[in-house]
Amino acid sequence: MLNQRVSSAKFIEIKNLSKRFNSNWIIKNLSLTINEGEIVVVQGPSGIGKSTLLRCLTYLTPFEKGYIRVGSLQLEAGMDDRKHHGTILGVRQQLGFVFQSFNLFPHLSVIDNLTIGPIKVLGQTRERARKRAMALLRRIGLKHKADEYPMALSGGQQQRVAIGRALALRPKGILFDEPTSNLDPVMKGEIVDVMEDFAQDGLTMIIVTHEPAVIERMAARIVEFGPHCSIVSERILPKLLFNTPESPKENGILPELDRAAMAQAETAKA
Amino acid sequence: MSRIKLSLITIAGLGLFGLPSHANEAWNRVIQTGELRWGADSAGGAPYVFPDERDPSKMIGFEAELMNAIAAKLDVKAKLVDVAWDQLVPALMRDNFDMAFNGLEITETRLREIAFTDPYYIFSEQITVRKGDGRFHKFKDLRGHRVGTMSASLARLLMEQDGKIEIVDYPGPVEIYKDLEVGRIDAAFIDVPMAVFYAGPNPKLENVSEPVGESVYAAGIRKDSPLLLLKINEAIKELVQSGEIKKIYQKWNLWDKRQEKLKNPEKLESLKHSAPISVWQYFPFLLKGAGVTILISSLSMALAMILGFALCAAKLYGHRPLRFLANAYIELIRGTPLLIQLYLIYYGLPNIGIEINAFAAAVMGIGLNYAAYEAEIYRAGLLAVPKGQDEAARSIGMTGRQSLFHIVLPQAFRTIIPPSTNDFIALFKDSSLVSIITVVELTKMYSQAATASLRFLELGLMTAALYFAMSYPLAVWSRHLERKRQYA
Numbered sequence: 001m002l003n004q005r006v007s008s009a010k011f012i013e014i015k016n017l018s019k020r021f022n023s024n025w026i027i028k029n030l031s032l033t034i035n036e037g038e039i040v041v042v043q044g045p046s047g048i049g050k051s052t053l054l055r056c057l058t059y060l061t062p063f064e065k066g067y068i069r070v071g072s073l074q075l076e077a078g079m080d081d082r083k084h085h086g087t088i089l090g091v092r093q094q095l096g097f098v099f100q101s102f103n104l105f106p107h108l109s110v111i112d113n114l115t116i117g118p119i120k121v122l123g124q125t126r127e128r129a130r131k132r133a134m135a136l137l138r139r140i141g142l143k144h145k146a147d148e149y150p151m152a153l154s155g156g157q158q159q160r161v162a163i164g165r166a167l168a169l170r171p172k173g174i175l176f177d178e179p180t181s182n183l184d185p186v187m188k189g190e191i192v193d194v195m196e197d198f199a200q201d202g203l204t205m206i207i208v209t210h211e212p213a214v215i216e217r218m219a220a221r222i223v224e225f226g227p228h229c230s231i232v233s234e235r236i237l238p239k240l241l242f243n244t245p246e247s248p249k250e251n252g253i254l255p256e257l258d259r260a261a262m263a264q265a266e267t268a269k270a
Numbered sequence: 271m272s273r274i275k276l277s278l279i280t281i282a283g284l285g286l287f288g289l290p291s292h293a294n295e296a297w298n299r300v301i302q303t304g305e306l307r308w309g310a311d312s313a314g315g316a317p318y319v320f321p322d323e324r325d326p327s328k329m330i331g332f333e334a335e336l337m338n339a340i341a342a343k344l345d346v347k348a349k350l351v352d353v354a355w356d357q358l359v360p361a362l363m364r365d366n367f368d369m370a371f372n373g374l375e376i377t378e379t380r381l382r383e384i385a386f387t388d389p390y391y392i393f394s395e396q397i398t399v400r401k402g403d404g405r406f407h408k409f410k411d412l413r414g415h416r417v418g419t420m421s422a423s424l425a426r427l428l429m430e431q432d433g434k435i436e437i438v439d440y441p442g443p444v445e446i447y448k449d450l451e452v453g454r455i456d457a458a459f460i461d462v463p464m465a466v467f468y469a470g471p472n473p474k475l476e477n478v479s480e481p482v483g484e485s486v487y488a489a490g491i492r493k494d495s496p497l498l499l500l501k502i503n504e505a506i507k508e509l510v511q512s513g514e515i516k517k518i519y520q521k522w523n524l525w526d527k528r529q530e531k532l533k534n535p536e537k538l539e540s541l542k543h544s545a546p547i548s549v550w551q552y553f554p555f556l557l558k559g560a561g562v563t564i565l566i567s568s569l570s571m572a573l574a575m576i577l578g579f580a581l582c583a584a585k586l587y588g589h590r591p592l593r594f595l596a597n598a599y600i601e602l603i604r605g606t607p608l609l610i611q612l613y614l615i616y617y618g619l620p621n622i623g624i625e626i627n628a629f630a631a632a633v634m635g636i637g638l639n640y641a642a643y644e645a646e647i648y649r650a651g652l653l654a655v656p657k658g659q660d661e662a663a664r665s666i667g668m669t670g671r672q673s674l675f676h677i678v679l680p681q682a683f684r685t686i687i688p689p690s691t692n693d694f695i696a697l698f699k700d701s702s703l704v705s706i707i708t709v710v711e712l713t714k715m716y717s718q719a720a721t722a723s724l725r726f727l728e729l730g731l732m733t734a735a736l737y738f739a740m741s742y743p744l745a746v747w748s749r750h751l752e753r754k755r756q757y758a
């Protein structure tokens with residue numbers, strides 16, 4: 001059972017974000033705030049810009065307007081990869097990334113996939129990085145595969161390793177881009193188990209997915225994108241409300257709230 | 271000599287008795303066509319036979335003039351067949367021409383294959399040094415110094431027999447004197463005619479000491495053509511007696527007292543090169559050449575890889591001007607022959623004051639050339655790694671450089687290794703080109719050994735076997751690496 005602790009502290013703040021490829025505006029003036037420990041599911045038609053938004057969040061792709069704040073760090077339009085590497089690195093350390101196609105490093109063993117980041121980026125010793133990596137592998141149930149190469153693993157196992165790799169840097173949040181869409185139903189289940197398990201640690205998660213299991217078992221907030229990543233609807237699912245004692249709306253039974261209703265509630269309270 | 275005379279008498283006798291002459295007799299064809307084909311190497315061939323500066327289609331030189339005089343005596347026309355000098359004897363035996371007439375010495379080895387006419391010139395070897403260099407007065411003074419000469423020459427043999435002289439082999443006299451001028455060698459030691467023609471007029475050089483040694487040039491003729499041999503001997507004899515030959519040699523500054531001896535050819539003691547009996551005696555030399563080939567190939571491949579990587583990085587990740595420069599370099603290098611590039615580096619750069627020793631020039635020349643090809647291979651390899659790999663690397667905080675070295679490059683290796691190994695194997699074989707800039711590697715060793723012994727076939731097979739023994743393991747190794755890189 002999901003036992004989520006959502007604080008009201010802001011973790012990610014997207015403000016007036018605009019992003020284009022060539023002359024094609026993919027994201028127009030998007031603003032969105034995500035609190036620490038919150039789980040947000042992002043949905044929307046194919047090609048609308050969901051992956052692009054995730055990439056913007058860790059500056060894997062630059063953007064043209066607005067800013068993104070992650071903790072105390074601020075990504076701004078037009079930053080230079082090299083000049084602002086300190087800030088960008090800080091953001092990437094706080095936000096892990098899990099890709100639809102896993103993107104494991106095929107030339108490295110499972111354990112090395114997990115340790116290369118801490119060693120090369122954080123400058124950790126091999127021993128220390130391995131200890132942490134082994135702990136992660138135990139948790140995702142792949143300790144016995146530590147010395148295998150990714151090609152020798154099933155898709156579900158590969159995606160679990162990818163989650164482990166993203167977590168090796170001890171991020172506060174993790175971005176999932178359709179983590180289960182390349183997997184068969186059994187493997188999908190494995191992944192949702194692992195995600196749910198880590199969610200209980202209080203990790204903030206942004207998950208682009210249409211997977212019902214994810215939504216049933218762990219989604220807190222569902223954001224649906226329309227053209228240019230405009231927010232068409234935003235719903236809060238009940239599970240969060242049942243299971244988070246700190247939640248201000250502890251006793252209310254609210255099956256769904258659209259954005260307008262929520263805004264109304266906010267203004268009414270003020 | 272006596273053997274030749276004996277055969278002449280036999281042939282004369284046969285002629286008297288009216289017996290049918292040999293079916294392949296060259297003289298028969300010469301009369302039928304009215305054309306006497308003679309083989310010589312006109313490239314760098316002064317003063318023997320070389321293209322006229324004012325009209326390169328016209329051949330001049332003392333041998334060209336002498337040849338015309340001989341043909342005139344026989345009432346036929348002389349026709350030059352141009353061939354690389356070290357191919358004179360094999361080409362003659364293949365019937366590419368009727369006589370080899372180009373500074374050919376009579377040696378035992380050659381006598382096994384072909385017959386020689388009476389000598390037409392008596393030559394010696396000349397020491398040439400930079401003007402004012404007082405160190406050299408006689409042959410023994412060459413000991414302990416770097417001395418330039420040409421392979422398979424009497425001069426080389428004399429120095430080899432001495433054993434205390436550092437011999438540097440060149441393809442021709444021009445290159446020798448150019449390197450002597452700039453100080454890459456201390457002296458030159460080659461046949462008098464070339465020294466007279468090239469070093470004589472050069473204000474920076476001087477011919478010192480009396481000429482050393484003595485030997486003769488004679489025309490080579492196939493053993494199946496005794497009549498032609500007879501005719502040529504008659505013609506030479508007439509030219510000597512009439513003094514026509516003296517006039518030609520005087521015109522070319524080549525006349526000296528020694529030439530008087532041409533009148534009594536039977537008294538001439540021609541210096542004969544002694545040839546080793548077994549081709550296997552040359553094997554150690556070939557091995558040594560193979561060692562040099564390996565060294566040059568490995569060093570130039572290392573250079574090609576480093577520079578190739580830099581070029582590839584510039585092309586993929588550089589700013590506009592850098593990309594342009596890298597592109598221009600690659601296209602320029604790939605669009606010009608390696609041979610020309612080697613010439614430019616070794617013989618061209620000294621003209622603007624940059625001197626590089628032959629070995630370094632060889633490594634540089636090949637390395638700079640192959641870098642262009644390597645760069646393109648690396649580029650294709652890097653582009654073949656899925657974009658998601660770099661993205662994943664950056665998502666865990668790696669810089670572009672870290673991603674390149676730890677993630678993208680190691681995977682690109684799989685695609686890079688097979689074509690890169692093919693390139694290395696090709697480089698191995700291309701390294702034979704550096705013999706033109708005096709580096710004695712395997713091919714040069716082969717050509718020296720083969721010209722000296724005329725065992726082109728056996729030595730050629732040995733050399734080919736050595737090249738194969740060196741390149742085959744590379745191919746095997748590459749296949750092994752490729753397999754290892756299949757991840758699981």
Ligand SMILES: Nc1ncnc2c1ncn2[C@@H]1O[C@H](COP(=O)(O)OP(=O)(O)OP(=O)(O)O)[C@@H](O)[C@H]1O
Pocket residue numbers: 021022026045046047048049050051052053
């Ligand atoms: N590198 C790029 N260059 C140009 N256009 C791009 C690039 N990457 C994405 N796009 C375009 O941006 C738009 C949004 O792409 P994105 O991958 O973010 O969509 P998505 O919402 O993730 O779609 P899907 O559900 O199919 O994954 C698409 O129209 C795509 O063609």
Ligand SMILES: [Mg+2]
Pocket residue numbers: 050051052177
């Ligand atoms: Mg997508």
